[in-house]
Amino acid sequence: MKDYEIVIGLEVHAELNTQSKIYCSCRSAFGMDVNTQICPVCMGLPGALPTLNEKVVEYAIRMGHALNCHINTVCRQDRKNYFYPDLPKGYQISQADVPLCENGYLDILVGGEARRIRVNRIHIEEDAGKLLHDGAYPGSLADLNRCGVPLIEIVSEPDLRSSAEARAYLETIRSILLCLGISDCKMQEGSIRCDVNVSVREKGTRELTVRCEMKNVNSFRAAVRGIEYEAKRQIEILEGGGTIIQETRRWDDGKGMSFPMRTKEDAQDYRYFPEPDLLTIVVDEEKVQALKESIPELPHAKIRRYMKDYGFAEIDAALITEDIERAALFEACAESGRCKPKNICNWILADLAKYTNDTGQKISQTPITPKRLTELIEQVEKGVISNTAGKKAFLLMMETGREPLAIIEEEGMAQNSNREELRQLVREVFSDNQKSVLDYRNGKGKALGYLVGQCMKRSGGKANPSLIREIVTHMLSE
């Protein structure tokens, strides 16, 4: 069998989380009662006129800057005509020849290596409604709440070479959208969806070959599975002496297979033409510049900085930066300089992540603050409380919102680190366990652990264990 290379290009649709829709003032919210967020404009009633929501342009330009695009400050919106019951107007307003943003790129990290993926374009468009099916009614029901929800479509060049790269690309796009706060990126609510284009070619060749486009890919996992399925399918055809035909296929995640939808011959002609009811978009340069300056440090840059400044492993850096609230908490704690960055990272990724997972809360919905977390970690680092007690105090803090120092005090969690008192305690244990002391001095190393255990027991578990071990070792050698 020949050696093949997979070539992938992705078209990502992300819903923008503006308050209102793209061409009317209806609320753009998910999960509302069917057909309650609609008006003549988004229902496509004859005579209703659209007005562009400026926020949509701003959000899209911000994404354009984040993906290093050129911004077309003068561009139009175009009608893409097709018939489908979830599209009452009979056309979708999108952008054809001139998108708002184009010619950018995105750096992704795959297995520790950076890869640059070119971005062909980002354009703005409106979403369509949704068809619902109800057992009580044999036909389809149309919910138009989603009509006119703003979308950006981000189209990559065919620069991705494996399902792992595609996944990293999607995850990076998602983390940037979240970081900019312009999309909720909830896969299960369909707020980010993608079409996957796949072709295969002999390794070492440069020309692009015939591709298939897969629709209905509703999760990153489905994208990975779909790419692998499709590459295997195409390679089998080629190895069997066949040829690939350009077609659109539908991914069935339940079956783990894709099925033909339409070939190039019956490809739709969308009869694009400029939307006559909307003005040409004209954005002034100053605004483009101001939006550029409003871009925060992006996840990718943050990951590299954490690896460099704090010596974090890529996986830890990626996990911390994955969630903006998490990264903000980490940075505020690290800036205080009161505890070790590595410990802050561990507390956030272990105890805090478990708590937010278990309760389904966001960090901002819990009682945690940078001050509380640093104080708690500081007490553990100083040995005032044990690590185990620290975990208990953490949970109590999260559940009750009490201050960590108060919890340690009121729950009597502090360990005894008073050298004088601990020396006295060790002396008492030695005189009660003279045989063990002799054993140790006669070379039975095991006796040390026993003596330390006895000291801890006598202290009721309150003695600082590392200090006890130090004192016992020292006194045994006297």
Ligand code: ADP
């Ligand atoms: P269309 O207008 O038919 O959707 P585009 O040129 O816009 O075609 O390409 C759509 C997507 O297909 C882009 O993401 C692009 O990178 C990808 N693509 C184009 N050619 C190939 C190919 N040979 N193999 C894989 N992906 C491809």
Ligand code: MG
């Ligand atoms: Mg396309």
Ligand code: ZN
């Ligand atoms: Zn409306």
